[in-house]
Amino acid sequence: GAGVSQSPSNKVTEKGKDVELRCDPISGHTALYWYRQSLGQGLEFLIYFQGNSAPDKSGLPSDRFSAERTGGSVSTLTIQRTQQEDSAVYLCASSLERHTIHFGPGTRLTVT
């Protein structure tokens, strides 16, 4: 079946602009995660949505970052007033309850 998809695959934006990154999880998956990975670094947890519960936002680096998940399916990660240090690959993943997580291909964000 279809895996996790993300769009766009690449995004170049000017410093100070806002960006929205989209994630379509695997149908029926109740948990959704956002991570980011800077060049040559490990995965940094950002946020995860768990069913109908309040999301765990403990990994969001600043209040410029926000995410929502509409209808328990599609999620959007928004970065306001982008900075150069926001340049990274943003990875989305989803899973069923207590099952393995499946990653999307990521969105490569470049802030110039």
Place this chain on the structure above:
Amino acid sequence: DAKTTQPTSMDCAEGRAANLPCNHSTISGNEYVYWYRQIHSQGPQYIIHGLKNNETNEMASLIITEDRKSSTLILPHATLRDTAVYYCIVPVNSGGYQKVTFGIGTKLQVIP
């Protein structure tokens, strides 16, 4: 959180078994050990997971010590395509869902 500790890097000759260790001494009785890997420029890929018994699938074997404080991922015949960063993870059970955070992992280099 059940923290994991892995060596930063390892080398393995092509065709030989790659044995990747992981310590998780604070693991709880109902927490699983998961292994993922990330090949350059791709999203992480699930490999295997286990609770107490050894596990084997088409990709790898997982050996968990009797006290569950450590485990070893075994790639029986490493190929150049197995060069990747390998992550050992013990997800935190949170309200029936798993919060998955990634450490630095082990960078495995398979040498021709």
